[in-house]
Amino acid sequence: MDINKIRNFCIIAHIDHGKSTLADRLLEITNTIEERKMKAQLLDQMDLERERGITIKLAPVRMQWQGYELNLIDTPGHVDFSYEVSRSLAAVEGALLLVDATQGIEAQTLANLHLAQKQDLQIIPIINKIDLPAADAETVKVDLVNLLNCEESDILLVSAKTGKGVKNILDEVIKKIPAPIGDRKEQTQSLIFDSFFDEYRGVVSYVRLNNGVINSGDTIKFISSGFTTEALEVGFFNPEMKKQKQLVAGEIGYVVTGLKDVSEAKIGDTITTKNNPSLVALSGYEEMKSMVFAGIYPKEGDDFEQLREAVEKLKLNDSSLSYEPESSMALGHGFRCGFLGLLHLEIFQERLHREYNLDIIVTTPSVAYLVYDKKGEKHIIHSPAEYSKPELISKVKEPIMEVEIVTPAEYMGNIMKFVVEKRGIYIDTKYIDEQKVILLYYVPLTSLLVDFYDTLKSVSSGYASMNYEFYNYSECTLVKLDILVAEEKVEAFSTLVYEDRAYYIAREIVASLKKVLSKQMFEIKIQAAVGGKIIASERLSAMRKDVTSKLYGGDVTRKKKLLEKQKKGKKKMQSVGKVQIPVDAFLSILKR
Numbered sequence: 001m002d003i004n005k006i007r008n009f010c011i012i013a014h015i016d017h018g019k020s021t022l023a024d025r026l027l028e029i030t031n032t033i034e035e036r037k038m039k040a041q042l043l044d045q046m047d048l049e050r051e052r053g054i055t056i057k058l059a060p061v062r063m064q065w066q067g068y069e070l071n072l073i074d075t076p077g078h079v080d081f082s083y084e085v086s087r088s089l090a091a092v093e094g095a096l097l098l099v100d101a102t103q104g105i106e107a108q109t110l111a112n113l114h115l116a117q118k119q120d121l122q123i124i125p126i127i128n129k130i131d132l133p134a135a136d137a138e139t140v141k142v143d144l145v146n147l148l149n150c151e152e153s154d155i156l157l158v159s160a161k162t163g164k165g166v167k168n169i170l171d172e173v174i175k176k177i178p179a180p181i182g183d184r185k186e187q188t189q190s191l192i193f194d195s196f197f198d199e200y201r202g203v204v205s206y207v208r209l210n211n212g213v214i215n216s217g218d219t220i221k222f223i224s225s226g227f228t229t230e231a232l233e234v235g236f237f238n239p240e241m242k243k244q245k246q247l248v249a250g251e252i253g254y255v256v257t258g259l260k261d262v263s264e265a266k267i268g269d270t271i272t273t274k275n276n277p278s279l280v281a282l283s284g285y286e287e288m289k290s291m292v293f294a295g296i297y298p299k300e301g302d303d304f305e306q307l308r309e310a311v312e313k314l315k316l317n318d319s320s321l322s323y324e325p326e327s328s329m330a331l332g333h334g335f336r337c338g339f340l341g342l343l344h345l346e347i348f349q350e351r352l353h354r355e356y357n358l359d360i361i362v363t364t365p366s367v368a369y370l371v372y373d374k375k376g377e378k379h380i381i382h383s384p385a386e387y388s389k390p391e392l393i394s395k396v397k398e399p400i401m402e403v404e405i406v407t408p409a410e411y412m413g414n415i416m417k418f419v420v421e422k423r424g425i426y427i428d429t430k431y432i433d434e435q436k437v438i439l440l441y442y443v444p445l446t447s448l449l450v451d452f453y454d455t456l457k458s459v460s461s462g463y464a465s466m467n468y469e470f471y472n473y474s475e476c477t478l479v480k481l482d483i484l485v486a487e488e489k490v491e492a493f494s495t496l497v498y499e500d501r502a503y504y505i506a507r508e509i510v511a512s513l514k515k516v517l518s519k520q521m522f523e524i525k526i527q528a529a530v531g532g533k534i535i536a537s538e539r540l541s542a543m544r545k546d547v548t549s550k551l552y553g554g555d556v557t558r559k560k561k562l563l564e565k566q567k568k569g570k571k572k573m574q575s576v577g578k579v580q581i582p583v584d585a586f587l588s589i590l591k592r
Helices: 019-029 047-052 079-089 107-118 137-148 166-176 301-317 342-356 409-421 445-449 452-459 499-516 556-576 583-590
Strands: 006-013 059-065 068-074 094-100 122-128 189-198 202-211 213-215 219-222 228-230 233-237 241-244 246-248 252-256 270-273 292-298 322-328 332-339 360-362 369-373 378-381 393-408 425-431 436-444 465-476 478-485 495-498 524-530 533-540
Touching: 006 019, 006 079, 006 107, 006 166, 019 059, 019 068, 019 094, 019 166, 059 233, 059 252, 068 166, 079 107, 079 189, 094 107, 094 137, 094 166, 107 122, 107 393, 107 465, 122 137, 122 166, 189 301, 202 213, 202 246, 213 270, 233 246, 292 301, 292 322, 292 342, 301 332, 301 342, 332 342, 342 360, 393 409, 393 445, 409 425, 409 436, 409 452, 436 445, 436 465, 445 452, 478 499, 495 499, 499 524, 499 533
Parallel strands: 006 068, 006 094, 094 122
Antiparallel strands: 059 068, 189 202, 189 270, 202 252, 213 246, 219 228, 219 270, 233 241, 233 252, 292 332, 292 360, 322 332, 369 378, 369 393, 393 436, 393 465, 425 436, 478 495, 478 524, 524 533
16 A cells, blocks of 8 residues: 555544544445454453443554545553553554533543643544433534634534534545655654564564564564564454465554564564664553552462463553562562552452462552651652551651543532642642633542542532642551451551541451451451551451250250360460451452
């Protein structure tokens, strides 16, 4: 295909504004998918995506329309998967900005738009769901004109569900999005923007060719890592992989590398060929900083190697994940993993279970703190275990996020009160129009971890949306909260909390554990401690066996003897008995 006949673009939007549905209609109209094979959310390949109704992974597909080759990348909308969006934007020349006619501009709409504008992409604004009774396309149109400084005629009105107006999008893509810049005779340079691991064919890299050609069978080299291998197969996504003889400059496709070591083909690396090599790597991607950290341990100690392989393979497919080995006296060998948010952690945990059949234990999530010791040296700690000697610490700094909340003006009071309760510091208010505002706050990341989003939705009747990004570190006062079950410390439950909130959080945790732990033949103490001091406690009463049921008469002293014997037995069990902590208990702390 002539490079001037190629168009590369992606769809960006807030979560649940209809990206996947629009992608379905585009595939139908271009006859990329046969009608009998068509199904809803076709580009969402994972069962998790279909069940939750959200896009987790970017998904490329090639379409043909009026003699043009259109390469589309469908992207996620949730803030926890923003890295998927940024990588997609680096591989295209244009973006469809999709806005729900009933919801209007929301937080992730703005965040993704800013990402696209940084890449200097051509933006095509689209208002979706115009067929719904609650649609207010005219108001949303005015907001988009003010936001993009464009003409009203530039905004397309569509219904992705019914297909109304979708053909106009394809025509606008051809007309407004520029053709890729590249030379097929130049030295080969192709950017890896995603990868996955195939059990039989090794690492499969998703690539955007900037210059040159990659033929099936070529010897290829990864410029940054220096590894050399053979391109076993090249092709494009239709949306399943469809092989062809070569990929040329301007195209988006895949390369089957055959590599079995997932670390040899990193996302952001540049692939070149032996017969037309380039010594210059493309700029790649800025490394994402993990925001939330949690320990991941196999439920069965024998599964550690299987867990290690699974984490390595998921890292290839999810480059925003970070991990390093760690060990615990209580839980054995595992990994300290870094995530972009709690949803990211939840999806990772679910994928380990579904794709690799692993049962795991997840420790209480924490954030990365800057700790300064008495000598003035700075350390980064990711877990409560590293905060073991508070007497050697001079000060601690926590990560602060810049939070952008988009809400109808009538809920401003409720939201401002709620954010202040979460230690938020007010920055500014911006008006999108008379009815909708943007509230800007500095909020500690720890406040965002537990039920912030759910409560925000609750106080705004579901209308508010939020986006956040790292701002800076700020000094705080922390203590380590330890949880003891049957007088044994459970390391997985240890957490770092604000000193003035320690008692309230301790009460919540012990109350939650009392609900989920199973009764034993002996009484169980559930305690929360700071240092050596118990600050909250609950007791789970013992199961009672009726040892006197077999008695059928005689003196009352016989009954007393049996009860006294039972009492001594329970006291002995209390000193030597062990309590198995169910996975539900870990989840109750995670979601308290």
